[in-house]
Amino acid sequence: MNNLLETPIEYLKGVGPARGDLLRKELNIHKYGDLVHLFPNRYIDRTRYYRINELVNSGAEVQVVGKVINIRTVEQKRGSRLVATFTDGTGEMELVWFQGQKWVRDSIKINVPYVIFGKCTQFNGQFSMPHPEMELLAEHEKSLRTAMQPIYPSTEKLSQRGITNKVMAKIMQQLFIETQALFSETLPKSLLKELNLIPKNAALFNIHFPKSQEILARAQFRLKFEELFFIQLQLITKNLIRKHKIKGHVFDVVGDYFTSFYERHLPFELTNAQKRVLKEIRHDMGQPAQMNRLLQGDVGSGKTIVALMSMLLALDNGFQACLMAPTEILATQHYNGLTKLAEPLGIKISLLTGSTKTADRKIIHEELENGSLHIIIGTHALLEDKVQFKNLGLAIIDEQHRFGVEQRSKLWHKNDIPPHILVMTATPIPRTLAMSLYGDLDISVIDELPPGRKPIKTVHRFDNNRLKVWAFLKEEIAKGRQVYIVYPLIQESETMDYKDLMDGYESISRDFPLPQYSVSIVHGKMKPADKDSEMERFAKGKTNIMVATTVIEVGVNVPNASVMVIESAERFGLSQLHQLRGRVGRGADQSYCILMTGHKLSNDSKIRLETMCGTNDGFEIAEVDLKLRGPGDIMGTQQSGVLNLQIADLVKDRDILSLARHHAVKLLKEDPSLAKPEHAALKNAYIEITKKKNIWNYIS
Numbered sequence: 001m002n003n004l005l006e007t008p009i010e011y012l013k014g015v016g017p018a019r020g021d022l023l024r025k026e027l028n029i030h031k032y033g034d035l036v037h038l039f040p041n042r043y044i045d046r047t048r049y050y051r052i053n054e055l056v057n058s059g060a061e062v063q064v065v066g067k068v069i070n071i072r073t074v075e076q077k078r079g080s081r082l083v084a085t086f087t088d089g090t091g092e093m094e095l096v097w098f099q100g101q102k103w104v105r106d107s108i109k110i111n112v113p114y115v116i117f118g119k120c121t122q123f124n125g126q127f128s129m130p131h132p133e134m135e136l137l138a139e140h141e142k143s144l145r146t147a148m149q150p151i152y153p154s155t156e157k158l159s160q161r162g163i164t165n166k167v168m169a170k171i172m173q174q175l176f177i178e179t180q181a182l183f184s185e186t187l188p189k190s191l192l193k194e195l196n197l198i199p200k201n202a203a204l205f206n207i208h209f210p211k212s213q214e215i216l217a218r219a220q221f222r223l224k225f226e227e228l229f230f231i232q233l234q235l236i237t238k239n240l241i242r243k244h245k246i247k248g249h250v251f252d253v254v255g256d257y258f259t260s261f262y263e264r265h266l267p268f269e270l271t272n273a274q275k276r277v278l279k280e281i282r283h284d285m286g287q288p289a290q291m292n293r294l295l296q297g298d299v300g301s302g303k304t305i306v307a308l309m310s311m312l313l314a315l316d317n318g319f320q321a322c323l324m325a326p327t328e329i330l331a332t333q334h335y336n337g338l339t340k341l342a343e344p345l346g347i348k349i350s351l352l353t354g355s356t357k358t359a360d361r362k363i364i365h366e367e368l369e370n371g372s373l374h375i376i377i378g379t380h381a382l383l384e385d386k387v388q389f390k391n392l393g394l395a396i397i398d399e400q401h402r403f404g405v406e407q408r409s410k411l412w413h414k415n416d417i418p419p420h421i422l423v424m425t426a427t428p429i430p431r432t433l434a435m436s437l438y439g440d441l442d443i444s445v446i447d448e449l450p451p452g453r454k455p456i457k458t459v460h461r462f463d464n465n466r467l468k469v470w471a472f473l474k475e476e477i478a479k480g481r482q483v484y485i486v487y488p489l490i491q492e493s494e495t496m497d498y499k500d501l502m503d504g505y506e507s508i509s510r511d512f513p514l515p516q517y518s519v520s521i522v523h524g525k526m527k528p529a530d531k532d533s534e535m536e537r538f539a540k541g542k543t544n545i546m547v548a549t550t551v552i553e554v555g556v557n558v559p560n561a562s563v564m565v566i567e568s569a570e571r572f573g574l575s576q577l578h579q580l581r582g583r584v585g586r587g588a589d590q591s592y593c594i595l596m597t598g599h600k601l602s603n604d605s606k607i608r609l610e611t612m613c614g615t616n617d618g619f620e621i622a623e624v625d626l627k628l629r630g631p632g633d634i635m636g637t638q639q640s641g642v643l644n645l646q647i648a649d650l651v652k653d654r655d656i657l658s659l660a661r662h663h664a665v666k667l668l669k670e671d672p673s674l675a676k677p678e679h680a681a682l683k684n685a686y687i688e689i690t691k692k693k694n695i696w697n698y699i700s
């Protein structure tokens with residue numbers, strides 16, 4: 001049967017070359033097998049027939065069985081309309097046409113039972129249905145489409161060229177007639193039985209021609225499960241293969257660097273979460289396989305020290321390590337922080353960014369190649385071909401989702417044996433989503449903040465309360481605290497946004513005048529050196545207020561800053577708001593986040609603001625964000641597009657996803673290479689799917 005599914009689509013009766021061409025171009029349907037996977041977007045419930053005396057003025061689509069008893073043209077101011085009287089014995093209603101009147105008039109049969117379908121409206125006590133879908137009752141009973149009517153994805157071109165939904169449904173019927181719905185089962189019998197799943201055949205038939213809501217739900221469940229199950233198989237297999245096949249450096253020594261740092265120079269007690277995560281990383285790097293680990297930890301959870309200690313392990317085993325950050329500011333900050341922490345250890349750390357001078361660059365290149373430089377911290381500049389290592393053992397990437405796949409793989413190939421990879425992110429990715437997007441990465445979570453942090457108090461204030469907000473800032477500054485005031489910078493409206501920022505800066509400078517106050521400003525159009533020196537002034541406490549765009553979003557650490565004011569907060573996404581808020585609350589003082597907005601707020605903005613005021617928990621926020629925006633936006637279209645799901649929805653179907661994951665893990669444990677005879681069909685399907693959908697190359 002599989003061969004039949006390979007048949008080019010134009011061979012299907014009712015399709016032909018012209019329609020075949022359209023289907024290929026518009027819906028990417030090339031073969032019979034593609035068509036069967038064109039799943040309806042929605043269904044119109046045609047399981048219920050209404051009587052005319054039951055109709056209510058709800059605007060819902062209804063279907064009625066009855067006869068046309070007369071038909072007439074009614075002249076009106078502009079043009080005319082065709083009106084038919086339709087009765088079912090319980091009452092009368094009107095059917096109305098404005099277009100195609102002649103054709104309708106010629107084709108409608110009087111006093112013959114029809115099924116009509118459409119939206120009903122009431123006018124002067126009389127129900128009428130404009131442009132109803134009509135089908136002779138006799139035909140209606142014969143067709144497969146006796147119940148729920150599928151509505152297929154379409155495009156403007158398709159409907160223009162006559163491939164209406166009705167035509168599509170006919171084509172689909174034809175497909176099932178020609179193939180006799182013999183689609184081979186892909187899931188093992190035991191799984192079908194255990195989960196009470198309907199067979200593939202039945203699922204495909206019922207997704208297109210369901211007779212009831214119940215059977216439709218079962219068909220959807222089966223197909224969603226299957227889709228997610230195969231993705232999980234791929235991701236898990238990939239992970240297993242990596243662990244077996246991709247060699248990694250074995251870091252089996254815990255040496256002087258690590259031990260002396262841990263015992264003598266650690267500035268604070270590690271949290272339990274940090275200890276656990278370090279143990280996981282140590283275990284990974286002790287195996288002869290490459291580590292590929294995602295380290296999730298909310299802002300301020302202390303990922304940096306974990307990064308440093310992991311790098312020390314690499315050094316203890318005679319390897320170099322690198323840390324890559326998405327911005328120059330962040331790289332510089334890491335450099336400063338880590339140099340200070342590692343000072344007593346006598347290791348050599350350098351910084352490499354776009355603004356590193358050529359002469360310094362040369363030295364760094366040399367030292368990296370001869371091995372005298374132990375740790376390099378930097379931006380994208382690390383990826384340049386000129387940067388070669390003597391022996392890179394560990395690559396750490398901070399704030400991962402700003403780097404693309406390609407960039408990551410560049411780091412991989414710097415040496416024959418790829419370095420262990422640790423990706424750190426402060427964007428909490430809900431577990432289910434992480435499982436499906438990063439199912440091939442191992443995940444560590446720092447789910448505990450260092451002790452003594454006071455939860456940040458977050459409030460929402462309208463712009464017309466600004467005076468009160470400013471007064472509050474003055475109180476805080478009087479206590480010696482510092483303040484961030486952040487303006488949105490959204491690419492499309494860049495000029496406007498810069499104007500807002502500069503206007504804001506001017507009025508803040510007036511309201512907080514010298515010499516009592518001093519105000520810094522940092523934005524993306526400044527030269528890196530100027531940015532750094534402004535940041536530096538603020539970090540050293542020389543200025544009270546930092547006015548900035550989101551350039552400060554990622555990672556800066558000024559523990560004395562205790563107030564974060566976010567202007568036009570309604571324009572920021574939830575995860576961005578959460579990241580920004582994470583800039584305060586790093587010291588021992590009570591910190592505040594003030595979300596400023598105008599009065600006009602969309603529903604989504606209201607939910608975002610309420611969520612921010614209600615919780616400090618990044619995972620909770622991420623869940624809301626996921627619901628509001630969908631996974632595509634959160635992970636970046638590129639990454640969610642990789643999954644390219646046909647029927648399952650990562651947000652709505654997260655329970656099915658967990659189920660699929662669970663069973664995929666279980667099955668691969670029993671039969672890692674899918675070699676058992678009862679898994680033959682599964683294996684074939686798996687091979688087919690991996691040919692089509694390669695999600696392999698996107699992490700590594």
Ligand code: ADP
Nearest residue numbers: 268269270271298299300301302303304305450
């Ligand atoms: P992030 O996870 O956001 O990168 P950082 O690593 O910058 O967080 O840590 C935030 C702050 O918390 C830093 O000032 C750091 O020194 C401090 N810190 C980290 N771990 C601990 C700990 N276990 N106890 C106390 N302070 C800690």
Ligand code: MG
Nearest residue numbers: 303304398555
């Ligand atoms: Mg950080």
